[in-house]
Amino acid sequence: xxxxxxxxxxxxxxxxxxxxxxxxxxxxxxxxxxxxxxxxxxxxxxxxxxxxxxxxxxxxxxxxxxxxxxxxxxxxxxxxxxxxxxxxxxxxxxxxxxxxxxxxxxxxxxxxxxxxxxxxxxxxxxxxxxxxxxxxxxxxxxxxxxxxxxxxxxxxxxxxxxxxxxxxxxxxxxxxxxxx
Ligand code: 5GP
Numbered sequence: 001x002x003x004x005x006x007x008x009x010x011x012x013x014x015x016x017x018x019x020x021x022x023x024x025x026x027x028x029x030x031x032x033x034x035x036x037x038x039x040x041x042x043x044x045x046x047x048x049x050x051x052x053x054x055x056x057x058x059x060x061x062x063x064x065x066x067x068x069x070x071x072x073x074x075x076x077x078x079x080x081x082x083x084x085x086x087x088x089x090x091x092x093x094x095x096x097x098x099x100x101x102x103x104x105x106x107x108x109x110x111x112x113x114x115x116x117x118x119x120x121x122x123x124x125x126x127x128x129x130x131x132x133x134x135x136x137x138x139x140x141x142x143x144x145x146x147x148x149x150x151x152x153x154x155x156x157x158x159x160x161x162x163x164x165x166x167x168x169x170x171x172x173x174x175x176x177x178x179x180x
Pocket of ligand 1: 044069101102103104105106107108109152153154155159160161
């Protein structure tokens with residue numbers, strides 16, 4: 001049932017369920033026999049992370065980090081990204097898959113990859129729920145993408161606006177949410 005408080009879905013729950021199931025199977029195939037650790041980027045990835053992890057039917061470990069991005073249009077790199085809460089697990093020699101909510105300009109993911117590579121993982125890839133290629137400011141490889149979306153601000157399924165709407169069970173456009 002759609003939640004009338006939060007506007008119409010841009011991506012429905014059922015579409016996400018199907019896509020995540022398929023992606024989980026692909027990831028399981030790619031990482032069969034490897035030492036996989038999923039790293040969730042909080043807060044935005046929490047809902048996607050929980051569903052994706054359960055859709056990957058091979059042994060794996062999970063860990064999380066929290067990033068904050070202070071935007072500053074005057075800076076060439078669009079602002080500063082920092083890790084406000086770091087991993088609690090050693091990733092040296094392991095096969096790391098970053099789980100992101102959305103890749104927009106690409107600055108956050110670029111920063112994260114650089115930081116995680118310093119810890120010498122065996123491999124480092126990224127999986128994102130949403131990708132906004134039109135907004136990219138810096139070239140960064142995203143290995144697994146659930147959905148590509150146009151340049152508009154979305155909320156729900158972990159994604160926020162002013163720290164709200166994360167509990168919405170589907171993805172909605174912020175314009176619709178605020179208009180109601
Ligand atoms: P990037 O560094 O790639 O520009 O930004 C990534 C971060 O910006 C995401 O993890 C997310 O927190 C935020 N972001 C970018 N686009 C959106 C959007 O459409 N909706 C929401 N809620 N957050 C977004």
